[in-house]
Amino acid sequence: MQQILRAGSAALLLTALCACASAGETAAGAAPAAYDAALAExxxxxxxxxxxxxxxxxxxxxxxxxxxxxxxxxxxxxxxxxxxxxxxxxxxxxxxxxxxxxxxxxxxxxxxxxxxxxxxxxxxxxxxxxxxxxxxxxxxxxxxxxxxxxxxxxxxxxxxxxxx
Structure with a gap:
């Protein structure tokens, strides 16, 4: 049962990571596509x-x-x-x-x-x-x-x- 829960947790984490990537997240260190430098300043x-x-x-x-x-x-x-x-x-x-x-x-x-x-x-x-x-x-x-x-x-x- 614990192995199933761990596998399910890993699948859930992978799904969440994929969802973030498809929602406009970028590579580590890069600004998201919606970033507005002038507004931030x-x-x-x-x-x-x-x-x-x-x-x-x-x-x-x-x-x-x-x-x-x-x-x-x-x-x-x-x-x-x-x-x-x-x-x-x-x-x-x-x-x-x-x-x-x-x-x-x-x-x-x-x-x-x-x-x-x-x-x-x-x-x-x-x-x-x-x-x-x-x-x-x-x-x-x-x-x-x-x-x-x-x-x-x-x-x-x-x-x-x-x-x-």
């Missing part, structure tokens, strides 16, 4: 199509439960969304979104810098961070350079703004 991609960013995880801060006035919270979060919009327009914020709240994790930012200190300086201007509604955990992140196109594409598919 514009997005800051390395040879793997990747680049370095900083990942910021927004967590529930020490003042979150203390700030209960609805108008104050609304103003803080309006400033939070405005700040994100400004950072995105400046090309600093690549991606942002809410998280489910597990373990106090409330949102994330992917920032267009490989430097954590630079990312901290950019995020420090967020009113919710300044007020202690959120604290931030920072980490270096290596991901697809295609993320640099998220804001451009999002602007073309967004019907309503966050504050509408």
């Amino acid at each position: 514009r997005l800051g991609a390395d040879e793997y199509g990747m680049r370095s960013y900083v990942l910021a995880i927004l967590k529930t801060g020490p003042q979150d439960a203390e700030i209960t006035d609805k108008a104050e919270r609304a103003a803080l979060f309006a400033g939070h969304f405005s700040n994100m919009g400004r950072l995105a327009e400046e090309g600093k914020l690549v991606l942002a979104g809410p998280l489910g709240g597990e373990d106090g994790r409330r949102g994330l930012f992917i920032l267009n810098t490989p430097d954590i200190e630079t990312a901290k300086a950019w995020v420090a201007s967020d009113p919710t961070v300044e007020a202690g509604v959120f604290t931030i955990d920072y980490s270096k992140y290596y991901g697809s350079a295609a993320l640099m196109q998220v804001n451009e594409v999002h602007a073309r598919i967004q019907k309503k703004g966050v504050t509408d």
